[in-house]
Every structure is written in structure tokens, then in C-alpha cells.
Amino acid sequence: MGTIKNIHPSAVIGDDVIIECNEFRVGANSVIKNGCVIRCNKFIAKEGLYMCEGVEIGRGGCNGPNSNVYIGSNVGIFERSIINPSDEVHIGDNVGIGGEVMIWTHGAWLDVTKGFPADFGPVKIGNNVWLPARCIVLPNVSIGDNTVIGIGSTVNKSIPSGSLAAGSPCRVIKENYYPKNLTESEKENIVCGILGDWYTLHERKGINVKSKYVDGQIILIQGDNQTIYDVNEKIMFGYENDVSEDLRDYLRRRGIKIFTDKPFRSI
Numbered sequence: 001m002g003t004i005k006n007i008h009p010s011a012v013i014g015d016d017v018i019i020e021c022n023e024f025r026v027g028a029n030s031v032i033k034n035g036c037v038i039r040c041n042k043f044i045a046k047e048g049l050y051m052c053e054g055v056e057i058g059r060g061g062c063n064g065p066n067s068n069v070y071i072g073s074n075v076g077i078f079e080r081s082i083i084n085p086s087d088e089v090h091i092g093d094n095v096g097i098g099g100e101v102m103i104w105t106h107g108a109w110l111d112v113t114k115g116f117p118a119d120f121g122p123v124k125i126g127n128n129v130w131l132p133a134r135c136i137v138l139p140n141v142s143i144g145d146n147t148v149i150g151i152g153s154t155v156n157k158s159i160p161s162g163s164l165a166a167g168s169p170c171r172v173i174k175e176n177y178y179p180k181n182l183t184e185s186e187k188e189n190i191v192c193g194i195l196g197d198w199y200t201l202h203e204r205k206g207i208n209v210k211s212k213y214v215d216g217q218i219i220l221i222q223g224d225n226q227t228i229y230d231v232n233e234k235i236m237f238g239y240e241n242d243v244s245e246d247l248r249d250y251l252r253r254r255g256i257k258i259f260t261d262k263p264f265r266s267i
Helices: 184-199 242-253
Strands: 018-026 037-045 068-071 082-084 089-091 102-104 106-108 118-120 123-125 129-131 141-143 147-149 164-167 170-174 210-214 217-222 225-230 235-238
Touching (some): 217 242
Parallel strands (some): 037 068, 068 089, 082 102
16 A cells, blocks of 8 residues: 555544555545544545544455545545445535445355355445435445435435435335425524524523524624624625634534535534
């Protein structure tokens, strides 16, 4: 294995992380936490990767030229997940991979000359996909954009874009279901509910601010200073401090992901 090629200066690599790759690239504001293992030919992740403790990328057959992992922007891979890139694994933008998920590009053990099964092939996960805890994805599977998979599912065949799918084996429950065109009233109810939950944390965090939701924008008021969070465009502007960053982080965790050129920060 070769040398690490390119880690953005803002990226954070934790303790006891094992990296054995011919090419390794991690983009801005990325975090790879303690105890992760990354063994493959190429590992290329864009900005905003968040990889939790104990994630393992590698295992059998990961020394070949097709043992490549490509990860898009703002992807979360959570505790103790396993990604096996015997063949290529492509993960799109804004993908969430829950705890203890397993993604396999090979599966073989018994004698194929006696009719036992073997399966080898790439895995592709599109943009805006939620693959929650303890799902298993098998070789030669593609999951389309804007898709939600049910917890604990076994995905053994490709899933079309916009689907809600679940089960073991996984099947499509609703097609062309995501994304939904919510009314402004529905959006307002969702956003105001999230803000209300954030306010319940203020006493413990020592926060004392006001906010309002107007025409698709959250307006955070701190004295004479205001921070604007555009819910539709997923941008923020105006006054920045620890409190405004705390709200941005809380919105992210509740499903309104507003990214800037800074890592998230909570009080």
C-alpha cells in the first residue's frame, strides 16, 4: 500500500485510525473518528464526511484495482458499519448510513462447482438516501436517489429512485414517494416544532435568544444581531457565534442540513 495523498487541512482524523490505501483523499470539514479501519485501493471522499467510531472499510478481497470507495458530499457513516469494497462502492451526496450497516460486494464460501451460490459485483447508492441501522446491502445492488430503506432490511436487489422500501428481503412499499411537495403550512409546522424542541435545551445550555419563522426563513435574534437560516435554499447568513452554530447543528440533526465552510459546533 502507498502513501496518503490528500487530507484537507480542516479534516480531523481520530486516534488509532488505520489507513492502508494507494490513494486516500478526504475533503473539507470531514471527521473520521477513533478506531476506524480503511483498507482498499482508493478511498475518495468529498467534503463533509462524518465517519463514527469503529467503522471498517475493507475485509476480504480488497487489494485489487477495483477495490475503490467513492463518497459524495455530506455523508454520515455511523458506528461499527462495514463497507466491503472487493468491487467498487459508490455513495452519493447527503447519504446517511446508520449504525452496524453492512455493505458487501462479494459473497462466496461453498463449492460453486457443486451448485452453491457466489456473488461478486459493485454497489451504488444514489443521492439523498437513508440506509438506517443494521441494514445489509448485497453485491450488484443499486439504490436510487431520494430513497428511504426500512431499519434492518436486507437489500438483495436494486431499488428505484424515490422509493420507500423495507423488509428482508427488501421490497418497494411505495414508489415515486420522495421527495414530497409539502405546503408552506406543513413546512412551517415542522420547522416550528424543531425550534420548540431546541428551546427546551436552552436553560441547560445557557442560551437566551428569540427566533421566528417567516416566508421560509428562520430568523434568530440575539439583541441587535440576526442570523438568517433559509430552509428552502439550505443556506445561512448574518451574525455568527456559538449560539447560531448550535442552532445550525441542531437543525442538521433534525433533518434540515445547512452546510457552510465550517464544521458543525454545538454548545
